[in-house]
Structure formats: C-alpha cells, structure tokens
Amino acid sequence: xxxxxxxSDKALVVExxxxxxxxxxxxxxxxxxxxxxxxxxTTTVIMGKSGCGKSTFLHVVGGLDKPDSGIITAxxxxxxxxxxxxxxxxxxxxxxxxxxxxxxxxxxxxxxxxIVTAMIGGxxxxxxxxxxLQLLESVxxxxxxxxxxxxxxxxxxxxxxxxxxxxxxxxxxxxDEPTGNxxxxxxxxxxxxxxxxxxxxxxxxxxxxxxxxxxxxADKSLVLTKGTFKE
Ligand SMILES: Nc1ncnc2c1ncn2[C@@H]1O[C@H](COP(=O)(O)OP(=O)(O)OP(=O)(O)O)[C@@H](O)[C@H]1O
Ligand SMILES: [Mg+2]
Numbered sequence: 001x002x003x004x005x006x007x008s009d010k011a012l013v014v015e016x017x018x019x020x021x022x023x024x025x026x027x028x029x030x031x032x033x034x035x036x037x038x039x040x041x042t043t044t045v046i047m048g049k050s051g052c053g054k055s056t057f058l059h060v061v062g063g064l065d066k067p068d069s070g071i072i073t074a075x076x077x078x079x080x081x082x083x084x085x086x087x088x089x090x091x092x093x094x095x096x097x098x099x100x101x102x103x104x105x106x107x108x109x110x111x112x113x114x115i116v117t118a119m120i121g122g123x124x125x126x127x128x129x130x131x132x133l134q135l136l137e138s139v140x141x142x143x144x145x146x147x148x149x150x151x152x153x154x155x156x157x158x159x160x161x162x163x164x165x166x167x168x169x170x171x172x173x174x175x176d177e178p179t180g181n182x183x184x185x186x187x188x189x190x191x192x193x194x195x196x197x198x199x200x201x202x203x204x205x206x207x208x209x210x211x212x213x214x215x216x217x218a219d220k221s222l223v224l225t226k227g228t229f230k231e
Contacts, residue, residue: 008040008073008075008076009039009040010037010038010039010040010073010075010076011038011039011040011041011042011074011075011171011172011204012036012037012038012061012072012073012074012075012172012204012206013036013037013038013071013072013073014034014035014036014037014061014070014071014072014073015035015070015071015072015073016033016034016035016069016070016071017031017033017034017035017036017057017060017067017069017070017071017072018031018032018033018034018067018068018069018070018227019031019053019056019060019065019067019068020068029227030052030053030056030227031053031056031057031060031067031070031227031228032226032227032228033070033227033228034057034070034227034228034229035228035229036222036229038172038204038206039204039219040075040171040204041202041203041204042204042219042220043195043198043204043205043206043207043217043218043219043220044205044206044207044218044219044220044221044222045207045208045209045214045215045217045218045220045221045222046206046207046208046209046221046222046223046224046229047208047209047210047212047215047221047222047223047224048223048224048225049225052224052225053224053227054176054208054224055176055208057224058174058176058206058208060072061074061172061174061206062091062095062097062174063079063082063087063090063091063095064091066080067080074090074094074171074172075094075171075172077090079094092120092121092168093121093168093170094170094171094172095170095171095172095173095174096164096165096166096167096168096170096172096173096174096203097165097173097174097175097176098158098161098162098165098173098174098175098176098178098194099161099176099177099178100176100177100178100180100181101181102149102157102158102160102161103161104149104157104160104161104164105149106148106149106150107148108148109145109146109147109148110136110141110144110145110146110147110148110149110152110156110160111129111132111133111136111145111146113149113160113164114128114131114132114135114136114160114163114164114167115128115129115132117164117167117168118131118132118167118168121167121168122168131167132145132163132167133145135163135166135167136160136163138163138197138200139159139160139162139163139193139197140159140193141156141159141160141163144156153186154181154182154186155182155186155189155190158178158179158182158190159190159193161178162178162190162193162194162197166197166201166203169201170203171203171204172203172204172205172206173198173203173204173205173206173207174205174206175194175205175206175207175208176208177208177209177210178190178191178194178207179191179209179211180210187211188213191209191211191214191217192217194207195217195218
C-alpha cells in the first residue's frame with residue numbers, strides 16, 4: 001500500500017470547494033462551496049448535464065487542477081496544499097485515472113504499457129511484469145498481452161486502461177466517462193468489469209457517467225447541479 005499516506009476511513013473529504021474559470025472579463029463559477037465525502041472502499045457515481053463541472057471536480061480532486069478555495073483531504077492527507085514533487089507523488093501513488101480516451105502508448109504492447117507505468121511507480125522489472133500480467137488477467141486480457149493498442153478493440157483498450165489505473169495500487173480511482181466512446185453493450189460490460197475489479201482490489205472510486213443504469217452498481221449516486229451535489 002501507499003506507505004506515504006496515513007490510513008483514514010475516508011478515502012476523500014472535500015470541504016467548501018470553489019472553482020471559477022475566467023475568460024477575459026467573464027467568470028464562470030463551476031464548483032460552488034461544494035462538500036463531498038467518499039468512504040474508504042466505496043464507490044460513488046457522479047451524473048449531471050454536460051458542462052456542469054464533473055470533469056473539473058475530478059481534475060481538482062486528482063491534483064490536475066487547482067481550486068480557488070476549499071479543503072481536499074485524501075486518506076487523511078491535505079492535498080489542496082501540495083505542490084511540485086509532492087503533488088506528482090500524490091497523483092502517481094494515490095490516484096488511478098481512467099479517462100474517456102485511453103491514452104495508451106501506441107508503440108508499446110498492452111503488457112508493456114502496464115510495465116512502464118509500474119516501473120515509473122517504483123517496481124523493478126520482474127515485479128512490474130508479474131503485476132502487469134496479473135492485472136491483465138483480471139480484466140480478461142490474458143490472450144492479448146502482446147497486442148499493441150492499434151490491435152485492440154475500443155473495449156479492450158479500456159480494459160488495459162483500467163488495469164493501468166490499478167497497477168500502482170492507488171487508494172482512489174477517478175474515472176471520467178470511461179465508456180463514453182463505446183457502444184451500449186460494450187459500455188455495460190466494461191462498467192461492470194470496472195466495478196468488479198474495484199471491489200476485488202478494495203479500492204474507492206468516483207465515476208462520472210451519463211448512463212443512469214450504472215448508478216445501481218455504485219454505493220451512492222449524486223447529481224452535480226449549480227456547483228454542488230444533490231442526492
Ligand atoms: N480551462 C477552462 N477554461 C475556461 N472554462 C472552462 C475550462 N475548463 C472547463 N471550463 C468550463 O467549465 C464548465 C465545466 O466543464 P467540465 O468539463 O467540468 O464539464 P463536464 O460536466 O465534465 O461536462 P461533460 O459532461 O460535457 O464532460 C464548462 O462550462 C466548461 O466550458
Ligand atoms: Mg466531462
């Protein structure tokens with residue numbers, strides 16, 4: 001586990017989070033005094049209209065963007081105040097991102113994509129290979145480990161992206177419409193897989209989706225409107 005992070009029963013606590021975008025003289029308050037708590041080992045689905053701020057929320061929580069104000073605590077550690085190397089380490093060790101686009105390295109096989117990520121996370125070559133093969137098996141890709149992303153289907157690429165998000169044993173998975181580019185049947189399969197591996201590895205997850213049917217897999221489902229969450 002992440003030795004740098006003290007344990008806490010809350011995977012994430014967000015207090016009075018505000019985020020404004022400024023374009024010239026225009027200001028857009030996307031997150032407005034938002035409060036949120038995610039218990040360790042639980043999953044929450046976030047829904048809401050296009051442009052309501054779902055991605056912004058994930059980016060701020062994941063340390064990809066800065067809030068105007070507010071407190072973000074992940075497993076007991078204040079992350080809104082992290083900068084530089086400490087922020088990089090938080091993103092790398094604590095968070096597993098899954099985006100709509102898979103962002104796999106095209107010149108690397110499925111297995112190599114995972115091995116590279118594991119080695120960046122500090123694993124030696126043998127350990128990285130072992131973990132990568134194990135996770136590829138967990139997402140049903142044992143037969144495709146030597147395929148390049150261009151030789152995988154959209155659903156298979158997202159399976160690799162799910163495995164990659166888990167490889168450095170993060171506490172929190174942040175998934176932003178991970179099935180947005182897939183057809184309905186594949187979306188369902190990948191979303192079910194995502195929930196099952198998150199449960200298997202006892203992770204916490206925030207998942208943004210436009211698919212109301214997905215909410216039933218999650219412990220909790222929230223709608224983001226006017227900058228805050230509604231049940
Ligand atoms: N860097 C930026 N500069 C200015 N405005 C931005 C920036 N990023 C996002 N926005 C605006 O903030 C609002 C929230 O964007 P965000 O991407 O969080 O929405 P979303 O809920 O994820 O939408 P979607 O469901 O379409 O992905 C939008 O109105 C968007 O135009
Ligand atoms: Mg978005």
